[in-house]
Amino acid sequence: MINLVVALPAEARPLIAHYRLTDKTTHGGFRIYRNAGMSLIISGPGKVAAAAATALLAACNSAAAQAAWLNIGIAGHATHATGQSLLAHRVTDHATGKSWYPPQLFDLATTTTSLLTVDRPESSYHHGLAYDMEASGYYAVATRFSSAELVQCFKVVSDNREHSTASVTAESCVQLITRALDKIDLLLDALSALAQEHDNWHAAPAGLEQLTRQWHFTVSQQHQLAELARRWKVLVPNQPLWLDKLDTRKKAAEVLQCLQQHLDSLAPGALQATQEPGV
Amino acid sequence: MFNIIYIERQVADHPRTREICTRFPHATRVECDRYGEVFNPNAQNFRLQKRNPSLILAEKHKGRVLQAPEGYGLGGRRNYYFSHMLNCLYDCRYCFLQGMYRSAHYVLYVNYEDFENDMGTILAEADNESCWFFSGYDCDSLAMEPVSAFVQHFLPFFSRHPQANIELRTKSTQIRGLLKMAPIPNAVIAFSFTPEEIYHALEHKVPTLERRLQAMLQLQQAGWQLGLRFDPLIYQHAYQAQYRGLFQRLFSQLDSEQLHSVSLGTFRLPHSYFRNIVQLYPDEPLFAGAFSTDNGMVSYPQALEQEMTAFCTRELLQHIPESLLFPCTLAA
Secondary structure, eight states: OEEEEESOHHHHHHHHHHTTOOEEEEETTEEEEEOSSEEEEEOOSSHHHHHHHHHHHHHHTTTOSSOEEEEEEEEEESSSOTTOEEEEEEEEETTTOOEEOOOOOSOOSSEEEEEEEOSSOOOSOOTTEEEESSHHHHHHHHTTTSOGGGEEEEEEEEEOSSSOGGGOOHHHHHHHHHHTHHHHHHHHHHHHHHHHHHHHHHOOOTTHHHHHHHSOOOHHHHHHHHHHHHHHHHHSTTSOSOOGGGGGOOSHHHHHHHHHHHHHHTOOSSOOOOOOOOO | OOSEEEEEGGGTTOHHHHHHHHHOTTSEEEEESSTHHHHOOSSOOHHHHTTSOOEEEEOOOSOOEEEOOTTOSSSOSEEEEEOSEESOSSEETTOTHHHHOSOOOEEEEOOHHHHHHHHHHHHHHHTTOOEEEEEOSSSOTTTTHHHHOHHHHHHHHHHHOTTEEEEEEESOOOOHHHHHSOOOTTEEEEEEOOOHHHHHHHEETOOOHHHHHHHHHHHHHHTOEEEEEEEEEOOOTTHHHHHHHHHHHHHHHSOGGGEEEEEEEEOEEEHHHHHHHHHHOTTOGGGGSOOEEETTEEESOHHHHHHHHHHHHHHHTTTSOGGGEEEOOSOO
């Protein structure tokens, strides 16, 4: 699952069209657009609104274990030309001074930047910083739900020392995001592949649900069962979690004991060569 | 090698920082107040970050040289360990670092001189008694040498302090710097090995067994003291044949009379680290086996542990005298 958080309808329009986010709902004044694998929420301007929208989207999509998150929007920058795409390697909240450092795992062509989230539009641009009004609120909340590697901020420069914020219109905003769609595509492909891989590692084996329907497991026993299910997936790959002799077991504790004994007898005698992918 | 280098503001102008940064002209430099802002936050995934870790340059303020736990050592009475770096270039699936740190970024402490001062203080207090300083606990001692110049900096200190001994523990073949120096008798370059089958399954990005063996031979020929470390011992059905083969291969080429020490210890981890690692690698066969937990440590069941240690000890004693063998008797 990919979650997009944008501040303005003008930033959202090209994304809704490009990703065909046709399913529209409204929750607590926030508009959410969806397709099967992606959700976009329009937060409105400001970090508090961004934080609220991010939390709402996370709650609405709680089934996704580790979603990829992307905050997309326009930003000011002292020196970069308008239209320049930027990925935040540091997000700092101007009011509190707190910083976050989104890990940059991908070798993408997009330039990275320090991003300062301010409470009011900024007209005096300090060298080397991008300015926005949402990222710190979004980032602080999104990393409550997903690992930091999967939470990123993508900005397109809309104003700088030569082109003030006064020159930014809804139409120019649409154009800026539209021109950045190729780069957004690349980033989202990389992020969603990473999120998918993470989910695959943790996917429960088939058959687990049937066990929990058939026997009542206490909370403690559910943890034990989850651990046995993990071992099952490794030691008995591609087979549902089930043993014929479980049929005669009446209590959950007996089921756990039976599975444990079976798995202990299968302890891996020969480790297989594997390799973690790089980027 | 690095897309991003995070730099603590207070070491931004440190000569070592500047030198390291010049090696990576294309890396983006990101300043931070304290490295913990980058390294310590909760919402990080070590496994994902391990695909492309960044470098963090920082200052170590305190706890630079620490007393080694009881049971750790090579026969000396005063044992200390220190880490100029956190995290390792390699990706060994059994490594405790995965369970200890949330981030896979490499932290390099650039204030080497402060480490030396602390060692100097310890040596002064020891009043000429021999001390051991172990490097390679939180990182590989040699793997990052081209960047860190750690050995190049620290060995001259040990050259000046003959009562101080250093162990450099490694799986690396970065020995150029050592070969350029005159060997010193109070430094031991200790190489870690597992059998070939385990290397392929668990020791990702590590130089091959053969390359490490060749590195050892070059060092031995140059007169450096060497150690062999078989820690952790990893169980497989065929472990006896595998370890016997490994020992034969190593000792048939190395001059065992010139070896300084050999140590071994079975796979074990603090329970909290084990839990974290399993959470990161639920699909790893190594962690699907049967383990037992005792006193907060996860290890192979005691009978198996004893069997493996006894077997490997017996096999090793066919190649080396007992005086060179140091079984590790403490928790990881």
